[in-house]
Amino acid sequence: MKSKLWLGVLALVLAAGGTALTALYANGNSNADDVADDQVPAADAAAPDPAAITRGAYVAVQGDCAACHTKPGGNAYAGGYGLQTPFGVIYSTNITPERDTGIGTWTERDFFRAVRHGKRQDGALLYPAMPYNAYVKMNDADLHDLWAYIRSLKPVAQAPTPNTLGFPYNIRLAMLGWNLLYFKNAPYVAEPGQPAQWNRGRYLVDGAGHCGACHTPKDALGGDTSAYLQGAELLGGYAPEITGNPHVGVGSWSIEQVAQYLKVGSNHMAVAAGAMGEAVEHSTQYLNGPDLAAIAVYLESLPGSGAQAPAAISANDPAMLRGAHIYETQCMACHNVQGQGIDGMVTGFADNPGIRALSPSNLISTVLKGGRAAVTEGNVTGAGMPSFAWRLDDADIAAVLTYVRNSWGNAAPAVGSPLVSKARAAVHAEPVLDKQR
């Protein structure tokens, strides 16, 4: 009787183990990449296919590969850019077709596996700083063109910089568990009920564009939560909600206004700066009109968070009165008398969903550190916002942001002075000059 019970338990354990193994296998299965060639290394002379290289260059722009794999001022695609993650610094690798330090010995299949399944040529697992969890949606044709483009790059001998991840994050095998939790190993499947434009938009947003890498909030292990594209804290900033929610998303913008923002870095109210400014400069400004429209159509179709406007804080609130005074004497000259901003140059605050985001950390860090508008072919000005860290103390910054977030059609929670103090330390902003004496 007793032994029968044990046998039953053993059977259950085995069955559970089998299920787990099956899941693990499915999660790590990269058979989809077997369509690619596994014979010719990247550094070997390639049959010229200029059309594929041109298309591949466009795919590289969609994926914004250069954002990470080209260090600012460094050789194109030779890596060495340090990504600041909550777990340590991860350095991008050299993806030029150079045999010793780049991916010159990789075959097309090795490349597909790295991009879509997060596996190195030697089988070791990549960190999801490489957004293979998004790139897995990219189709064979795009990846084939991208490979043609990567092979056409100038080989650069530049050894990779070692990562500075602490234990346990320095164990690559741990990514097996991460993948099991967060990596959805599935290609893009078109939504049959939706038009081709919508599907193209979703393919770009979820695939190469990897918008969710910043705009979808992460949990403690850096995995996507279910609040898809509903706004997320970044290190020292905030990637706002980009769904159709009209209060904090882009639902109040027309398709053209979303597309214009991505094309030139600014529209009637918003100006891209910081991390989004870089994304616009390196990637979205080079997307063609139909693709930008497709992205806008898809984003606007998402219902998003359902965040609604709270009651605006009274203009007679002490923080609002102080904020109004600071706005008039410090901000108004550029941001305008009624928060209108300056078209294509200075952010307008009036009725601007980005200003109303639940998290004010973008606003705080911009006041503390200043910012530079994206410089694009369509808008070369690149207006600058100066730092006010030396000028305004934490209470004044909190007051003026509370004022901006609750004026001219805006309504959002007040900004607290302790939050500004924390941010001042976190973004390494200098103390107020008056307190430096």
Next chain:
Amino acid sequence: MNRRDALISLVQLTALSVAGSAGASVISARTPMPVGTQPEALPKPPRKGGLAYLAADEAREVAAIYDRLIPQDELGMSASQAGCVEFIDRELAGAFGQAASVYRLGPIVPGTAEQGPQFTQTPAERYRSGLGALAGYCQAHYGKPFSALDGDTQDSLLRAMENGTLHLPAINAAAFFALLLQNVREGYLADPMYGGNRDMVGWKLIGFPGARYDYRPYLDKKGMALNLEPVSLLDGAG
């Protein structure tokens, strides 16, 4: 011009051009230029704390003189209450006190009236010698320092300095009075960041709105008192 003068001016020209080239730097800009704070572009408020140049008894005498020039009354606080002594103390310790922008190398020739005041001493040195001469005078005639005299005596002394009838040894008393008057006004009206004009008392007195740069909300408000709250370069200064 004789040979000797010509040589001296030649040396001076050379010295000037060397100083000029040492101060110049190549202006090169990566566009767009990075944002953020350029430390050398920030205002440089003087340090807080004790006196930087004046001795304690000198500061006491300056306060006594300043407070006869700008006394506490129905229009506002006195000069010393507004921080004018701290203001001039920091200024004397700094570039103004060292006459950093004034040519003082000679040749030393008496100037004309049209050429304005000409001194080989720095303002810091003029305060030291001027206060010393005044203290000596008061000690000799009244047996106590200026600050211990009654207000009427103080006023008559200052008037005598101003109109040139008081002669102090080794200094030009009228010019020293002019310097004191100029500095107390500066302390009362300069940005509070520099130590004086506490609570912007000077600006409120004359209706100066301070470091504002956008008046669009007031363009259509003509013929009325705006009562704008003045703004310092550094809020909370002073």
